Amino acid sequence: MMESIKELSKEEYLLKGHIACAGCGLTISLRLLFKALGNKLVMVVPACCTSVIPGPYPYTSFAVPVQNIIFEATGATASGVVAAFRQRGIKDVPVVGWAGDGGTFDIGIQALSGAAERETNFIYICYDNEAYGNTGIQRSGATPYGAWTTTTPTGKKERKKDMPFIMAAHRIPYIATACPSYPMDFINKIRKAKEIKGTKFIHILAPCPTGWRYDTSKTVEIGRLAVQTGMWALFEIEYGKFKLNSPSDRLIDKAKRKPVKEYLSLQGRFRKLTEDDIEKIQRWVDEDWERYRKLALNQYV
Amino acid sequence: MVVVPKTRKEMPVTALSVPTIGSAGKTGFWRDFKPVWVELVSPCTYDCPANNSIPKIFEKVRNGKLDEAAKIFLETNPFPSITGRVCPHLCERHCNRGEYDEIISIRSIERFLGDYVLKKKGERGFHEISAETGKKIAIIGSGPAGLSAAYYLRKIGHNVTIFESEKKLGGVLAYGIPPYRLPKQIVEKEVAALAKMGIKIKTGTAIGKGVTFEVIQKEFDVALLAIGAWKERDIGIPGEEFMMSGLEFLKEVNKGLREPPGMAVAVIGGGNVGIDVARTLKRLGAEPTILYRRTEKEMPAIDEEIQKAKEDGIEFRFLTQPVEASKRNGKIVLKCIKMRLGEPDATGRRRPIPIEGSEFTLEFDAVIKAVGERPDTTWIPRKFLNEKGWIKADPATGFVGENVFAAGDLVSGPATVVEAISAGRKTARSINQYLRGEEIKLEAPLEKPVKIEKINIEYYEPKERVKTFELPPEERTKSLDKEETLGVSLEEVESEADRCFSCGYCRSCRICWIFCPDSSIEIKDDSKPEFDYDYCKGCGICSNECPCGVITMQREEE
Ligand SMILES: Cc1cc2nc3c(=O)[nH]c(=O)nc-3n(C[C@H](O)[C@H](O)[C@H](O)COP(=O)(O)OP(=O)(O)OC[C@H]3O[C@@H](n4cnc5c(N)ncnc54)[C@H](O)[C@@H]3O)c2cc1C
Ligand SMILES: Cc1ncc(C[n+]2csc(CCOP(=O)(O)OP(=O)(O)O)c2C)c(N)n1
Ligand SMILES: [Mg+2]
Numbered sequence: 001m002m003e004s005i006k007e008l009s010k011e012e013y014l015l016k017g018h019i020a021c022a023g024c025g026l027t028i029s030l031r032l033l034f035k036a037l038g039n040k041l042v043m044v045v046p047a048c049c050t051s052v053i054p055g056p057y058p059y060t061s062f063a064v065p066v067q068n069i070i071f072e073a074t075g076a077t078a079s080g081v082v083a084a085f086r087q088r089g090i091k092d093v094p095v096v097g098w099a100g101d102g103g104t105f106d107i108g109i110q111a112l113s114g115a116a117e118r119e120t121n122f123i124y125i126c127y128d129n130e131a132y133g134n135t136g137i138q139r140s141g142a143t144p145y146g147a148w149t150t151t152t153p154t155g156k157k158e159r160k161k162d163m164p165f166i167m168a169a170h171r172i173p174y175i176a177t178a179c180p181s182y183p184m185d186f187i188n189k190i191r192k193a194k195e196i197k198g199t200k201f202i203h204i205l206a207p208c209p210t211g212w213r214y215d216t217s218k219t220v221e222i223g224r225l226a227v228q229t230g231m232w233a234l235f236e237i238e239y240g241k242f243k244l245n246s247p248s249d250r251l252i253d254k255a256k257r258k259p260v261k262e263y264l265s266l267q268g269r270f271r272k273l274t275e276d277d278i279e280k281i282q283r284w285v286d287e288d289w290e291r292y293r294k295l296a297l298n299q300y301v
Numbered sequence: 302m303v304v305v306p307k308t309r310k311e312m313p314v315t316a317l318s319v320p321t322i323g324s325a326g327k328t329g330f331w332r333d334f335k336p337v338w339v340e341l342v343s344p345c346t347y348d349c350p351a352n353n354s355i356p357k358i359f360e361k362v363r364n365g366k367l368d369e370a371a372k373i374f375l376e377t378n379p380f381p382s383i384t385g386r387v388c389p390h391l392c393e394r395h396c397n398r399g400e401y402d403e404i405i406s407i408r409s410i411e412r413f414l415g416d417y418v419l420k421k422k423g424e425r426g427f428h429e430i431s432a433e434t435g436k437k438i439a440i441i442g443s444g445p446a447g448l449s450a451a452y453y454l455r456k457i458g459h460n461v462t463i464f465e466s467e468k469k470l471g472g473v474l475a476y477g478i479p480p481y482r483l484p485k486q487i488v489e490k491e492v493a494a495l496a497k498m499g500i501k502i503k504t505g506t507a508i509g510k511g512v513t514f515e516v517i518q519k520e521f522d523v524a525l526l527a528i529g530a531w532k533e534r535d536i537g538i539p540g541e542e543f544m545m546s547g548l549e550f551l552k553e554v555n556k557g558l559r560e561p562p563g564m565a566v567a568v569i570g571g572g573n574v575g576i577d578v579a580r581t582l583k584r585l586g587a588e589p590t591i592l593y594r595r596t597e598k599e600m601p602a603i604d605e606e607i608q609k610a611k612e613d614g615i616e617f618r619f620l621t622q623p624v625e626a627s628k629r630n631g632k633i634v635l636k637c638i639k640m641r642l643g644e645p646d647a648t649g650r651r652r653p654i655p656i657e658g659s660e661f662t663l664e665f666d667a668v669i670k671a672v673g674e675r676p677d678t679t680w681i682p683r684k685f686l687n688e689k690g691w692i693k694a695d696p697a698t699g700f701v702g703e704n705v706f707a708a709g710d711l712v713s714g715p716a717t718v719v720e721a722i723s724a725g726r727k728t729a730r731s732i733n734q735y736l737r738g739e740e741i742k743l744e745a746p747l748e749k750p751v752k753i754e755k756i757n758i759e760y761y762e763p764k765e766r767v768k769t770f771e772l773p774p775e776e777r778t779k780s781l782d783k784e785e786t787l788g789v790s791l792e793e794v795e796s797e798a799d800r801c802f803s804c805g806y807c808r809s810c811r812i813c814w815i816f817c818p819d820s821s822i823e824i825k826d827d828s829k830p831e832f833d834y835d836y837c838k839g840c841g842i843c844s845n846e847c848p849c850g851v852i853t854m855q856r857e858e859e
Pocket of ligand 3: 100101102128129130131132133140
């Protein structure tokens with residue numbers, strides 16, 4: 001990994017002086033997006049942290065074209081941009097929908113589903129900080145079981161949706177998960193998505209020190225633990241073909257995965273979990289992995 | 302081009318923002334802690350008596366810059382080809398990688414680069430010598446201490462002359478350490494490279510015998526004594542006249558002797574000399590037995606050497622103390638007594654105590670003693686010696702008095718090659734200060750070394766240490782001249798460079814840069830990261846992730 005990082009461009013399109021919280025995981029993800037695509041793209045960003053962090057009008061920290069749009073409309077607006085590009089004969093500028101988990105799992109799922117069904121040629125990236133971040137940490141469909149948010153003060157009682165597999169049911173050509181703690185995997189997936197025609201969905205786990213309640217220095221470490229414990233699996237579904245990516249591909253054997261407790265115990269939002277809760281989460285993770293194991297074996301979803 | 306609307310009228314019809322650094326002001330003031338880039342001392346550098354900058358050397362190797370890597374070696378050790386072979390490598394002892402999988406084979410890279418630089422020595426650019434100073438320096442003794450001092454003093458442009466009583470230069474390197482551990486061509490090549498630097502060499506000249514020390518002191522601006530410790534100690538028992546000195550024996554072998562003094566030979570002593578004598582005897586076809594008065598645990602010899610001696614099939618008799626030697630029918634009869642271990646003595650090792658009535662006798666064709674060496678200072682003016690006849694030198698600076706300095710085993714007592722090399726370099730530094738009329742000052746001591754907690758081991762994959770290939774005992778005991786440890790390839794050295802945690806030294810990996818959420822780390826021309834404190838929010842990710850531990854978070858002043 002250290003070697004390939006040296007080959008990345010030193011150009012920055014997320015300018016310094018933005019107002020994301022210290023240690024923000026989504027911001028690292030944005031920088032990785034620009035490392036992958038450069039500045040030749042159009043972003044469609046709904047209401048979410050990403051629309052706030054560039055700072056107040058008339059300035060912005062994004063040195064790339066961005067459409068700031070309403071909360072629920074990423075899929076629809078991106079479809080419009082794609083249509084406009086088609087009309088104008090613009091072929092080489094990727095359209096990237098970049099939305100939070102709230103804007104994807106909850107309010108934006110209809111627009112996304114429609115765009116996917118219409119086989120709209122764009123990349124949809126959901127950066128998942130597992131809550132409504134910019135409005136002050138409310139629960140979303142992505143908030144995991146047991147996590148504290150301002151609207152789940154005793155911990156969420158329901159499980160997180162399996163968004164990549166909802167998208168798999170749309171039979172789109174490319175679905176991938178990523179995490180900024182694994183920057184080269186992240187960048188390679190975005191670069192790959194750019195080369196595929198149709199709707200591409202990339203789901204990113206973006207740790208959030210403010211919402212998850214951990215020390216700002218641990219963002220990358222938490223992301224890494226999510227992967228190492230199997231709470232977050234790095235995989236791709238390419239034309240229906242399922243594949244685990246490194247280092248998740250080495251974690252099928254349960255013994256190779258760290259216990260989920262190592263991931264949970266670092267975060268204040270899980271402070272109220274009981275041992276039973278942790279056991280339950282561990283069991284769910286193990287069940288997910290049993291599914292991944294079978295999928296990896298049969299390959300097709 | 303950036304257009305910033307100033308009045309309401311200038312505003313575009315639809316909202317359009319302008320990319321601007323610091324769109325919301327300077328975010329640096331959010332910070333309580335700031336990341337600072339601090340190089341720290343690695344355990345290897347700390348433990349190395351010469352303080353070789355090992356992580357720096359590995360970084361150059363990773364970047365394919367072997368010449369530069371070698372030059373860094375030469376800054377603190379002019380003879381890596383030699384230490385790469387005979388050094389006990391204290392540098393490896395606390396290697397942080399050992400807590401992860403296996404310690405780094407620093408010896409491999411040292412030997413590889415040592416041999417590499419040996420080929421290059423004499424080439425332009427390797428030994429630039431500063432303008433001649435006209436200062437004359439006499440170095441008495443050409444062991445590693447004398448040679449190292451000569452190298453550094455010559456580099457600064459001094460006029461250096463080495464006086465050596467033997468025919469060849471090298472001291473223990475030439476006449477002590479047997480050729481299967483250190484081929485003599487290596488020493489000869491190192492010496493030849495020194496001669497090329499313009500160092501004058503006077504061999505066969507024992508100071509104190511023909512030329513007196515006073516004459517040297519007068520004719521030279523500085524005299525450096527580096528005569529080692531070549532006097533075999535006495536055991537202090539009757540019949541010692543029937544024994545040979547271990548050092549003398551090794552000297553003869555290194556001069557060409559290939560006959561053992563007999564078949565059954567006793568070697569008395571558990572130090573490096575004893576082991577070398579025994580292993581040499583084995584290679585000459587004899588059957589040596591090492592007699593040592595304590596147990597294996599207390600043996601002062603380098604551990605690896607003890608193991609190799611055992612592999613060679615050398616017999617050890619521990620807790621055995623000779624009390625008398627006599628000659629009978631051409632054989633030497635050694636009367637010995639059994640020992641037991643008592644309380645620890647001043648050296649921390651348990652004291653051997655004779656067991657009364659446990660005497661027994663052993664018979665040998667020859668007996669070689671190697672129970673310790675001390676310097677022969679009989680010819681050195683008394684004013685430079687203490688009551689015990691040892692040189693009165695400051696062990697750190699090497700300064701003795703007047704224009705006299707001393708370094709190496711003469712000052713420390715029998716030690717190691719790398720300590721002698723380090724003493725040579727430090728004393729050269731002192732001599733230079735003295736010649737400039739400055740106060741002789743020590744180099745600043747190193748800070749405590751980096752602990753593994755500072756290293757982010759997540760960035761390293763488990764990988765085996767390279768194996769150095771050793772000739773198997775059956776093969777190596779057949780030849781005195783065949784080197785028993787083989788070198789490693791460039792690929793293997795690169796693999797070690799890759800494994801190295803680079804404790805406290807930036808490996809320019811850019812991990813800090815790629816993870817900075819605030820785009821506030823800049824990497825300029827492959828060098829260390831630079832922080833933009835105007836915008837860095839002090840999250841600490843860079844410090845948490847750094848694979849080498851070079852970024853420390855420091856509290857901002859109020
Ligand atoms: C057999 C043996 C094996 C060893 N093996 C190892 C090993 O594997 N690894 C390790 O690190 N260390 C080893 N050592 C220790 C190491 O070699 C010494 O610590 C080191 O050589 C000391 O260096 P020096 O320059 O002080 O003295 P020396 O190497 O002893 O050199 C002193 C030189 O001064 C010359 N000299 C003496 N008197 C005069 C005079 N009056 N006039 C002119 N010249 C004079 C001598 O002839 C000699 O050449 C070993 C030592 C011995 C004896
Ligand atoms: C229709 C609508 N409802 C509510 C809001 C207020 N709102 C803005 S962003 C946001 C939450 C965004 O959460 P998410 O999509 O997860 O992004 P994050 O802030 O976590 O980055 C909400 C509720 C809105 N802008 N529009
Ligand atoms: Mg969110």
